[in-house]
Amino acid sequence: MQPQLEAMYQEIILDHYKNPHHKGLRDPYDAEAHHVNPTCGDEVTLRVRLAGVDAGDDAKIEDVSYDAMGCSISQASASVLTDLLIGRTVGEAQRVSEAFLALMQSKGEGEPDEDLLEDAVAFAGVSKYPARIKCALLSWMAWKDATSRAFAEESSS
Amino acid sequence: MTVTPQVEGLLDVDRIREDFPILSRTVRDGRPLVYLDSGATSQKPVQVLDAEREFYERHNAAVHRGAHQLAEEATDLYESARARIAAFIGARPSDIVFTKNATEGINLVAYAMSNAATAGPESARFRVGPGDEVLVTEMEHHANLVPWQQLCRRTGATLRWFGLTDEGRLDLGGLDELINERTKIVALTHQSNVLGTVNPVAKIAERAHAVGALLLADAAQSVPHAPVDVRTLGADFIAFSGHKMLGPSGIGVLWGRGELLEAMPPFITGGSMIEVVHLEDSTFLPPPGRFEAGVPMTAQAIGLGAAVDYLSAVGMDRVAAHEHALTAYALQRLGEVPGVRVVGPTVPEYRGGAVSFAVEDIHPHDVGQVLDDLGVEVRVGHHCAWPICRRYGIPATTRATFYLYNTLGEVDALVDGVRHAQKFFGTA
Numbered sequence A: 001m002q003p004q005l006e007a008m009y010q011e012i013i014l015d016h017y018k019n020p021h022h023k024g025l026r027d028p029y030d031a032e033a034h035h036v037n038p039t040c041g042d043e044v045t046l047r048v049r050l051a052g053v054d055a056g057d058d059a060k061i062e063d064v065s066y067d068a069m070g071c072s073i074s075q076a077s078a079s080v081l082t083d084l085l086i087g088r089t090v091g092e093a094q095r096v097s098e099a100f101l102a103l104m105q106s107k108g109e110g111e112p113d114e115d116l117l118e119d120a121v122a123f124a125g126v127s128k129y130p131a132r133i134k135c136a137l138l139s140w141m142a143w144k145d146a147t148s149r150a151f152a153e154e155s156s157s
Numbered sequence B: 001m002t003v004t005p006q007v008e009g010l011l012d013v014d015r016i017r018e019d020f021p022i023l024s025r026t027v028r029d030g031r032p033l034v035y036l037d038s039g040a041t042s043q044k045p046v047q048v049l050d051a052e053r054e055f056y057e058r059h060n061a062a063v064h065r066g067a068h069q070l071a072e073e074a075t076d077l078y079e080s081a082r083a084r085i086a087a088f089i090g091a092r093p094s095d096i097v098f099t100k101n102a103t104e105g106i107n108l109v110a111y112a113m114s115n116a117a118t119a120g121p122e123s124a125r126f127r128v129g130p131g132d133e134v135l136v137t138e139m140e141h142h143a144n145l146v147p148w149q150q151l152c153r154r155t156g157a158t159l160r161w162f163g164l165t166d167e168g169r170l171d172l173g174g175l176d177e178l179i180n181e182r183t184k185i186v187a188l189t190h191q192s193n194v195l196g197t198v199n200p201v202a203k204i205a206e207r208a209h210a211v212g213a214l215l216l217a218d219a220a221q222s223v224p225h226a227p228v229d230v231r232t233l234g235a236d237f238i239a240f241s242g243h244k245m246l247g248p249s250g251i252g253v254l255w256g257r258g259e260l261l262e263a264m265p266p267f268i269t270g271g272s273m274i275e276v277v278h279l280e281d282s283t284f285l286p287p288p289g290r291f292e293a294g295v296p297m298t299a300q301a302i303g304l305g306a307a308v309d310y311l312s313a314v315g316m317d318r319v320a321a322h323e324h325a326l327t328a329y330a331l332q333r334l335g336e337v338p339g340v341r342v343v344g345p346t347v348p349e350y351r352g353g354a355v356s357f358a359v360e361d362i363h364p365h366d367v368g369q370v371l372d373d374l375g376v377e378v379r380v381g382h383h384c385a386w387p388i389c390r391r392y393g394i395p396a397t398t399r400a401t402f403y404l405y406n407t408l409g410e411v412d413a414l415v416d417g418v419r420h421a422q423k424f425f426g427t428a
Helices: A003-008 A011-018 A053-058 A072-085 A090-104 A114-128 A130-156 B013-017 B046-059 B069-088 B102-118 B121-126 B146-155 B201-210 B258-263 B298-314 B316-335 B364-373 B386-391 B408-424
Strands: A031-037 A042-051 A060-069 B096-099 B133-137 B158-162 B183-189 B214-218 B237-241 B252-256 B274-277 B282-284 B340-343 B354-359 B379-381 B397-401
Touching: A003 A114, A003 B364, A011 A072, A011 A114, A031 A130, A042 A072, A042 A130, A053 A090, A053 A130, A060 A072, A060 A090, A060 A130, A072 A090, A072 A114, A072 A130, A072 B364, A090 A114, A090 A130, A114 A130, A130 B364, B046 B069, B046 B298, B069 B096, B069 B298, B096 B102, B102 B121, B102 B146, B102 B183, B102 B214, B102 B237, B102 B252, B121 B258, B133 B146, B146 B158, B183 B201, B201 B214, B252 B258, B298 B316, B316 B340, B316 B354, B316 B408, B354 B364, B354 B408, B364 B379, B364 B397, B364 B408, B397 B408
Parallel strands: B133 B158, B133 B183, B183 B214, B214 B237
Antiparallel strands: A031 A042, A042 A060, B096 B252, B237 B252, B274 B282, B340 B354, B354 B397, B379 B397
């Protein structure tokens, strides 16, 4: 096998793809977002459940659940996301999300913070393939969207 | 190691490939390029590149304006390209409208139909409104679906469609009910960009004409790959793109029956398409000028002229025979791979060289990634025809498309690559 391909499809990614964590839509939840990648048709529906939503960045992420259809990269990324974000505060999660976005925009040159990103560092190789970056980011964008909706609903209620 | 068989009907591809410099480059760490994505866009021979370059080096000027020598030369070259492209599809030059691409050609007709509401009585037959029907099919490229959805939205007409059979053909069971006295236009693909299916345009046109409806054929995948003659096709309009037939990007063609173009209101308005302009109102040129506002894509039209010269020199019947042989071989070889399902007709009859397939338990993106790593460039996704994927219950497909420069060995490389992907993801 070519090293390039193996650099992209790290064992960690294939493991998450074959055995995704926290998959399936669960109740209760505060907000839901549905995102698609219009160039390939990948789809994700993602729900967030927050504790103390009025605490802003200090609100705690009690659950992230999702249903997704797509390639190994998008599926594994959603699985890793739930591992990383469930149990954190929204503020901490935003730091992780920003670090992951920066890694995806690094064109293969990024030096990821392994303490912060944990399994998500395995996606470093994906950043070399512009067509696949969207796959890796799909669920993260859905999480950001769902979280801001949860806050918007809280402030309007 | 696969031993590639000898097959009848193939072109002298070694000779042809010499004209396409890009085909000798390598990709992804020195892999020879195996380009199987001509359905998205074709590669260009040096003859086309030279024609464009020579235009800019020797004759560049704005066409149909100015009286100097360069303007004359540019206009002559532009109109000569129109005449050769017309001859290529059996049409009169005055019935050839240059557009940006097939998408724009289809939009031109769709917008002309809604513009007909406020145009003169000569445009009456293009008017659509509540109670009228626009008919498409479930296998359309978005380019021949979304403009009709939008036309219906603007006018209150109803969109209907032909469904598909499990074999990837049009379900014509409801032909006489679907095409009825309320139908204003039938818009369908001549050859599907995903399934490869060649549709019986003449038969459908016969019914459409019997009830007074128009028929537009999206010929973006047929004109590049097989002889198409508008005198026998049966359509009232066809649209195709230059970049899929060895020509440059940014140039396409809308062909329409002369009397229809004559009666049709314009879509894009401005300079070049007018007859007389006053501050409060204007009159328009006859076709094709009426539909070519602004300084047109001159070098691109000339490049497309060179492309049809190239294809004519090879012979479109021979191009079609070559692709037919490649398609039959690909269907046979992919059919031998456990876990691979071809989406579309599995026999090469009434079918072109777009071969889409699903590989069990491997998403097309991942198949495509492994193929790309081997230098095999295919298309993955829904190919701008999302309803087809929904119809067959798949998220996307992997698609190989062939052209006159492809070889049986490249089909082998595709099949070997698919097996490689199965090994890599542990599904076989």
